[in-house]
Amino acid sequence: MKLAFQLAYRNLIGAGLRTWLNAGILSFSFIVILFFDGLIDGWNKQGIRDSIDWEYGQGQLLHADYDPYDPFTIDDGHGKIPESERAASVPVLVRQVSVYPEGRMLSVKLSGIEAEQKLLKLPTGQLQKSEAEIPAVIGKRMAKVAQLKVGDRVLMRWRDKNGVFDAQEVTIAGVFSSNVPTVDQGQFWIPIRKLWQMTGLHEEVSYLIQKEPKAVSISGWNYKSQNELLKPFRELIKVERIGNSILFTLLLGIALLTLFDTQVLSIFRRQKEIGTYIALGMTRWQVVGLFTAEGAMYSLFAILLGSLYGIPFLFYMTKAGFGIPEANLQMGITIAERIYPVYGFSLIFGTVLLVVISATVVSFLPARKIARLDPVLAIKGKVL
Amino acid sequence: MTWAVMAFGLCWYTIINQMDTKEIIRIEQLTKRFRDGEGEFTALHKIGLSFGRGEFAGLLGPSGSGKTTLLNIVGSLDKPTEGRVTVLGKDIARLTHKESAMLRNRHIGFIFQVYNLLPVYTVFENVEFALLLQNFSAGERRKKVMEALEWVGLAHMPNKRPDKLSGGEGQRVAIARAMVKRPEILIADEPTANLDARNAHAIVRMMKQLNKELETTFLFSTHDEKVMGYLERIIRLEDGKMVSDEWVNVKTKKT
Structure with missing residues (x-):
């Protein structure tokens, strides 16, 4: 050899x-x-x-009726925060709303999240700092589509828990850049407390993002580990x-x-x-x-x-x-x-x-x- | 114990001494046939010969007389169809590929008409090749190669490539390559056919000298008149049959 x-x-x-x-x-x-x-x-x-960093955290607990890939589940897919998960997770409530940038109507997903959360990279700190009535942060893809920039105000229309339409101007408090399109495209982020107030769905969430990986089994909620989410x-x-x-x-x-x-x-x-x-x-x-x-x-x-x-x-x-x-x-x-x-x-x-x-x-x-x-x-x- | 060792040594000495004086190639009733289309062509027909140590013998005959075929069989590159060829006590027909290769590597040197030097190797590497197969150390190889190049007068150009050599130089490298391992038998197939008269004489003289110095048996195939003058034994072949076997230029037969 x-x-x-x-x-x-x-x-x-x-x-x-x-x-x-x-x-x-x-x-x-x-x-x-x-x-x-x-x-x-x-x-x-x-x-x-x-x-x-931007979306899944250490795992998610989704309401049994909520499917993130099916917009028809947004209306009913929410429930009260399980007590055991209140401190261990970041709650997110998702609603379907319309915004009217420059008179055009855009159907977007409105996500309410704790403004003080540090788990995700979403710049929710800007929501805290803003003095606007309804501050919102959006991704740059959304900003591009809606032609919005920081400081712009845009009319938003939504239904409350009784299905009654309501509308108010939302102020863009920040535009972030993320590689994860599912937190950006067609989506507005506002403080969850504001969203609870707007919809009357107090303490209700569509899903919870875990701060630490922990498999949980709670009736009416589906646990998805980080691995399952990344699949x-x-x-x-x-x-x-x-x-x-x-x-x-x-x-x-x-x-x-x-x-x-x-x-x-x-x-x-x-x-x-x-x-x-x-x-x-x-x-x-x-x-x-x-x-x-x-x-x-x-x-x-x-x-x-x-x-x-x-x-x-x-x-x-x-x-x-x-x-x-x-x-x-x-x-x-x-x-x-x-x-x-x-x-x-x-x-x-x-x-x-x-x-x-x-x-x-x-x-x-x-x-x-x-x-x-x-x-x-x-x-x-x-x-x- | 001492006596046993001495007896064993004496025994070996006797065997080796006998081998020295005995034939090293024996050819008996050798027939070689090749397939030729539907039929067969007989290249060699019932040849019987033997060669001793240190012979300088030539096979003469026109093209197609069977000279090269005979040399190839003796060189263990081919096998007889019938008959028996024994080289250094080994029956050529019974050797495996590996044993044949071993025989060629250790005991038989080849010189070809067109030199067959390995084109990408230098003169040194071409000569060194046979030693590489024998697992000599780098130092030993260098010593032996340079010695072989000294014999053929090319020690001053070890790094030249074959394409930069003249015909005479190329054939001298081929001789050095064949002789570097000090084989018992050297087979040369038309070694001077591609050389001019001056180089042909020089090459054959060189081989004759090596034959004398190293006691190697040289076996030529040739139809070159210039070579014939140096041969001690001339075997003539025609149409695969041996027509004569004469000792010339020597007083007595070597074996």
Whole structure:
């Protein structure tokens, strides 16, 4: 084995440009796979962190009739705060309202939250500071759609607990920037006490956000752990990974095809050399091993070459991040304007292993032919 | 105990001494047939020969007479269809691939018509190759390679690549590569066919000198008149049959 690698190293170094062209193509695939996988890992980590910080906290307790993905459950999906959870959670009451920015009507979700809460990153402190009758904070996506800015007043119409319409002006006390669209798009945040007052639903909430992870079982409420809440996002990442793996397979496939082609051509062109190896005392399987080792070494050279330009590039990307096009930000998925790729040990090790193993296998396949080769004909270059 | 060791040593000395004087290649009733379309082509027909240690022998004959086929079988690159070929006591037909490779690696050197140098290796690396297969240390390899390059007068250009060598230099590298492991047998298939007269004489003289110094058995295939003058034994082949086996340029047969 050592000899095979020793000779393979000599052969590849001696082959000069041919070696580096192959290594270059393979290294490009290697770096692209690392980059995009790192990007998805970065997105995954950022997305989970943002979802916890902005929306899920340590878990949620949802009213049994409330489904955050079904707007028809908003009207009836609320109940009194369970006593046991009063201190341990941040309460949120959700209502469906209409706002009229510049005379246009927009149907939005109105969420009431404790202004003094510190659990979520929502800038509810601005609600406390505001002296407006009904202060509200909105996300920048909402601000953009409604063309609202801090200090603007907008008419809001809602129904109280008896279904009677009421309306009043709401003052924008703050506009926040969040990567989590579900706390931003089509949503206004006001102090929960104000919302209780506006609707007459005193001490009623749609869901509670837990400050500490604790599984609870309360009749009329559904407990969702942080993991369950993150499941849809994780599913999305999984789908993205599958999509990317198709791209990687194609990319790596092209690189491996190049390597396969080189090996086939190499065996064809180097018949005399193969014959000479055998005449000098190598067994046929030793020669197969040599050609396979050459293939494996291509991948090692690719990793070496890829490291030369890849490490600075990947390092730069971890600092500068990768800008996400505006259109993607509007898609309603948790994604930052810039994703900072994360390159973990398992990702790097896994990718290195993938490239080395696939290159070795691809080199072994044509090299097997050598095992059936007649050395007499090989020396003369008359085999294939 | 001492007596036993001495007796064992004496026994071995006798065996090795006998081996020295005995034949190292024996060919009996060798027939080689190749498939030729639907039928068969007989390349060698009932050849019987033997070669002793330190012979400088040549196989002569026109193209297709079976010279290369015979050398390939002796070199364990091919197997007989019928008959028996024994090299250093080993029956070629019975050797496994691994045993054949071992035999070639340790005991047989090859020189080819077109040198067959490994193109991406330097002169040094080409000569070193056979030693790499024998697990010599780097220091030992360097010593042996430089010694072999001294023999062929190329010690001053170990880092040159084959494509920068002249024909004569290329063939000298091939000789160094074949001789560096000090094989018992050296097989040279038309070694001077691609060389001009001056280089051909130089190469054969060099081989003759190595034959004398190292007692290696040289077995040529050639139809080059320049080589014939140096041969001690000439075996003529025609259409796969041996037509003559003469001792020339020597007073007595070596075995």
